[in-house]
Amino acid sequence: MCIGIPMQIVEVYEDGISGVVEAGGTKKHCFFMLIDNPKVGDYVLVHAGNAISKLDEQEAKENVELIEQCLLGAKGATE
Numbered sequence: 001m002c003i004g005i006p007m008q009i010v011e012v013y014e015d016g017i018s019g020v021v022e023a024g025g026t027k028k029h030c031f032f033m034l035i036d037n038p039k040v041g042d043y044v045l046v047h048a049g050n051a052i053s054k055l056d057e058q059e060a061k062e063n064v065e066l067i068e069q070c071l072l073g074a075k076g077a078t079e
Contacts, residue, residue, distance in 0.1 A: 004045030004052050005067070006060040012038050021046055023064075 007021035012032070021030040021044065031050045032038040043060035044051035055063065 004047040006043055006055055006063040007046045007051075008060070009038055009040050009042045009044060009051075012040060021051070 005023060007023040007028070007030070009019060009030075009032075010022045010027065011020040013019050016038070017033050018029065018031050019038065020027050022028075028046070029049065030044075030046055032044075033050070035044060035051045035054055038044070038051065043055040043057060045053045045055060045063075
């Protein structure tokens, strides 16, 4: 199983195979070769600098919530 971070596409370069994604105020360069028709505003799962699948907005929000819960749980375990 591959774990990805849900991010939103904020820029698609002219080549159509790369651009910029954003999550939580952090922007990263990303390759879009594994998804069809990337557009600004799309939500994608990003792993190792590559968008590996598209998500709808609800799926993206649910994934972010789960990641936050995991991080909060890990933080509580170390206190």
